Amino acid sequence: MIDENKMYAVIAVLLIILLGLFVYLISIDLKLRRLEKRHREPGIDNESDTASKIKNEP
Amino acid sequence: MIAHYKWIYKAVAIVLLTYALLAGLTVKLPYELPVIYESIRNLFYHVGMWFTMLFVFLISFIYSLRHLKGFNPDHDRVAAQAAQIGLVFGMLGIFTGMFWANATWGAPWVRDPKLNGAAMSLLVYFAYIVLRSSIADEEKKARISAVYNIFAFILAIIFIGVLPRISGDSLHPGQAGSPLTVAGLDPSLRAIFYPAVLGWILLAVWILEIKVRMSRLHNTLTERDYD
Numbered sequence: 539m540i541d542e543n544k545m546y547a548v549i550a551v552l553l554i555i556l557l558g559l560f561v562y563l564i565s566i567d568l569k570l571r572r573l574e575k576r577h578r579e580p581g582i583d584n585e586s587d588t589a590s591k592i593k594n595e596p
Numbered sequence: 597m598i599a600h601y602k603w604i605y606k607a608v609a610i611v612l613l614t615y616a617l618l619a620g621l622t623v624k625l626p627y628e629l630p631v632i633y634e635s636i637r638n639l640f641y642h643v644g645m646w647f648t649m650l651f652v653f654l655i656s657f658i659y660s661l662r663h664l665k666g667f668n669p670d671h672d673r674v675a676a677q678a679a680q681i682g683l684v685f686g687m688l689g690i691f692t693g694m695f696w697a698n699a700t701w702g703a704p705w706v707r708d709p710k711l712n713g714a715a716m717s718l719l720v721y722f723a724y725i726v727l728r729s730s731i732a733d734e735e736k737k738a739r740i741s742a743v744y745n746i747f748a749f750i751l752a753i754i755f756i757g758v759l760p761r762i763s764g765d766s767l768h769p770g771q772a773g774s775p776l777t778v779a780g781l782d783p784s785l786r787a788i789f790y791p792a793v794l795g796w797i798l799l800a801v802w803i804l805e806i807k808v809r810m811s812r813l814h815n816t817l818t819e820r821d822y823d
Contacts, residue, residue: 545621548621549617549618549622552617553617560610564606566806567806570806570809570810570813573813574809577813577816577817
């Protein structure tokens with residue numbers, strides 16, 4: 539099926555789109571990281587993620 | 597200093613989803629399914645949307661519970677962002693499902709308890725968003741929406757997981773009246789299905805992490821508690 543009817547072209551296109559979106563997401567993540575560093579608030583652990591936790595409660 | 601371990605699950609998400617796309621489109625189907633044919637491959641993508649939606653709704657539920665135990669505004673923040681992302685994946689599930697239903701059942705929307713249950717669940721969560729935006733007082737907003745969110749998750753489970761199974765006439769696999777189940781799936785398809793679902797879930801967690809960090813940063817910059 540893959541060779542017969544040029545299905546590989548579709549798979550390649552989808553793969554490029556998917557990988558392109560991943561690269562975009564990574565660049566957003568990195569940009570956000572730079573902003574976080576610049577505006578680091580005392581008392582908040584900016585390295586903590588959504589799973590582990592926070593202590594910015596008074 | 598970048599915490600490298602936090603990139604591990606993101607790399608896993610990329611690898612799993614790339615695998616799901618390549619393997620999912622190229623795997624030779626182990627059997628010829630009547631009516632469904634090649635569209636069974638949608639299993640890796642369409643069904644992944646729903647598993648992911650329920651997973652982030654579960655995160656939202658857990659953080660709402662945590663918010664009610666200690667009233668940490670950051671827990672409410674995670675709950676709110678997770679609910680939003682769940683809605684995005686739910687909408688994707690609905691729209692992809694409409695295409696698949698049109699191809700197999702002959703209409704984009706059929707009389708099926710699973711479809712209506714899914715639509716009801718999305719409405720319940722849209723109401724959560726509306727509820728949040730309608731309360732100005734931040735503390736009140738957080739508490740009331742946390743309580744509502746707990747009901748919302750239980751309702752979603754009932755609408756999607758329970759009612760279609762006891763109604764007895766759902767067209768979806770795994771329900772009464774349909775012979776197909778995930779457990780009865782051919783191992784060659786299951787070997788793609790489970791990694792695909794995990795990949796979608798990790799992708800959603802990644803987006804959630806970014807949105808929560810954005811919201812925290814926004815909070816830091818504006819000195820308000822929420823946005």
